[in-house]
Amino acid sequence: MTSTLVRSAQIHSGTGSTAVGRRRRLGRIGINIGGVALAVLWAFPVYWMINSSFQTDAALYGATPQFLPFPLDLSNYATIIGDASFWSAMRVSALVTAISVVVALFSAFLAAVALSRFRFRSRTAMVIVVLVIQMIPAEALFISQYRMLDSWDMINSIIGLSLLYAGHSVPITIWMLKGFVDGIPIELEEAAMIDGCSRFGAFLRITFPLLAPGMVASGIFALLASWNEYTLALVIMKESSAATLPLWLKRFNVTYEATDWGAIMAGSALIAIPVIIVFLIVQGRMATGLVAGAVKG
Structure with missing residues (x-):
């Protein structure tokens, strides 16, 4: 039973x-x-x-949409690549993005380390100020920013637009990097200091390499924000020779009586390619570094 x-x-x-x-x-x-x-x-x-x-105008404006672009038509890409203003806008966007990312990362890195590793008066107030600045809409600052750059004779200037982009990216970059710095135990630096390293040497040799993923992530965010920004560039870069890629794409559209959708799509695809390439390169290096660090550790 x-x-x-x-x-x-x-x-x-x-x-x-x-x-x-x-x-x-x-x-x-x-x-x-x-x-x-x-x-x-x-x-x-x-x-x-x-x-x-990759489609012709006849296919794009046809009654039946084509979900596969066969046969491939490269005339849209030939139109964009043959436009000299496209390469001028590419150069401007590349310079503005590179400068803004470097300035934003350097400034945010110093601020994040100070907020995470040091205890000083008004530290909490500074954190709150950074958060409040991030909450201010960018459009609310256009007039003051324009007058500031105009007084410095930096309208239609790559340096001027880069400084504005860096200023917009710094607050959120500080928050991102501060989280990464907080996640690294300070005991690692203290152990290196016991072994004979100075405070700066311990940070440079121990903590800074561990911040590489955070620097990459923050840099990608700042890169995307600068590369795709439109409204601030529209206010500051009024000359066609100083146009960034988003401005060029808009002005390319209005140069035709009818919208050339094929060329616009080709231009949009070409604008996205550099960001994708940079992301793939950085992603591979970041993964390789993390694996190598795990094996060594």
Whole structure:
């Protein structure tokens, strides 16, 4: 009788565990399907941009949309690449982005280290000020920023626009880097100082290499914010020779009586390529550095 009850309990427990496992698998499958659906929904505009860039005007304005760009038409890309103003805007955007990212990272790095590693009067107030500045809409500062650059004779200037972009990126970059610095135990620096390193040497040799992922992540954010910004550039860079890529794309659109959607899509794709290349390069180096550090550690 006892053995029969034990076997019955085992059977019921096995059935219950099987049902629970089945429900968990179904739940995971549902979550995966939902994730794939969201990914497709997110990626479809990018796919449609690339797809449209390889189609002729007749195909784009046809009654039936073409989801595959066959045969490929490269005339839209030839139009963009053959436009000298595109390369001028590419040079301006590259310089502005590079300067703003370097200035923002350097300034935010010093501020994040000071807020994380040192205790000083008004430290909490400074953190609050950084947060409040980040909450101010960029459009609310346009007039004062324009007058400031105008008094410095920096309208239509790469340096002037770069300083404004860096100023907009610094607050959020400080917050991001401060989180990474807080996550690195100060005991590592103290151990290096016991072994003979100075405070600066301990930070430079121990903490700074561990901040590489945070620097990369913050740099990517500042890069995207500067590369894609439109409204501030519209106010500051009024001359066509000083236009950034978003401004060039808008002005390229208004040069035609009818909107050349194929060329606009091709230009948008070409504008996105440098950012994608930089991201892929940085991502690979960051992953390699993390793996190498784990093996050495």
